[in-house]
Amino acid sequence: MQIKKLLWLTVILAAFFSCKKDENGPDDVTIALSFEKDTVIGLNASVTITAIPSGNAQITHQWKVNDSIYATTAALVFRAPGAGVYMITYTGKIAERSYTHFLKVTVAPRIRPVTGSSSRFINKIFTYAPAPGQFINESAGTADGAATIIGGRSGLVSLGAYGGYIVFGFDHSVVNKAGADLALYGNPLPAPRAWSEPGIVMVSQDINENGLPDDPWYELAGSEYSKPAVTIRNYRIVYYNPKATAGVTWKDNQGRNGAVEINAAHNHSYYPSFAANQDSLVFEGTLLPSTFTLQDGIYVNQPFAWGYADNYATDAQKDPYATNTYNAFDLSWAVNEDGNPVVLPAIDFVKVYTGQNEKGYNIMGEVSTEISGASDLNMK
Known part of the structure; x- marks a missing residue:
């Protein structure tokens, strides 16, 4: 039996090695x-x-x-x-x-690099669409007023009441690095006469590389973003033009209504005369809770901890406004419309809008975010 097995193995091996393969064959x-x-x-x-x-x-x-x-x-x-x-x-x-x-x-998408001629400040205003307000149709509430925040931090533009906004960009992409990347300058006041007018900040990257802010927007989630008991997402408001020097009435999607009231210091039409629609204006976004209150006989509008423009921030770690005299923003705070964090390597466009719907009182007027400039904190 052992001999037969050896003979069969010999036959098989001989047959195997006699088959030639084509070295270039399949x-x-x-x-x-x-x-x-x-x-x-x-x-x-x-x-x-x-x-x-x-x-x-x-x-x-x-x-x-x-x-x-x-x-x-x-x-x-x-x-x-x-x-x-x-x-x-x-x-x-x-x-x-x-x-x-x-x-x-x-x-x-391409990240536009910083060059020898780059500026750390705003270089272009894409859209200025204010809501009604006491400074609208005055110097700080016109397209020319909006242009004053280009190239530095000494201009001033008012965004009007809730929802009014401005969209601007830089001559390069603002890269998302460790820590704060973006500075926004405003004019909030500290206690005891605290007067902040918090603006919500959104950012966008030029995904389609056409140089226009028509790509997805992401909110930089500040301290109030994750407080559903007081912060309302998907808020919508409609302002109606009175076509006279009178309060501008509004209605929102929460079943409320009110008016942006005329005050004696700014006795003129508050509805933007340059708006494309002269009948009504619609704004949508996140609504921050009101912080307007009477404190020690003084009307004040208290700041939030961090994450908003024109806000005398109280969190010295995340937004040390008292030291910097600007509001600091980390691009890593970006969230999508579902509230989920997104990773942005860089951004090309910034949108700021008034985040509170508060008529204030007859001396200070309505709460309306004001911006005097913005800069890329990665540039010195």
């Missing part, structure tokens, strides 16, 4: 990619990936991008339709055998 061909490491490209750039066989063979190629067939050629030229992460799967078939490779391509 059995010896493998497929590699021109590069196989995950890569990052710019939004308007393309990446070319080529399937490279180790020999001659009839190969069927298939490239998938996020599970959709993109090409059936040996080379893939991929240009992304937008920023994001794209999973590329290559499958090459030789007869009945398949070779599969996976590659991740991250498409990131």
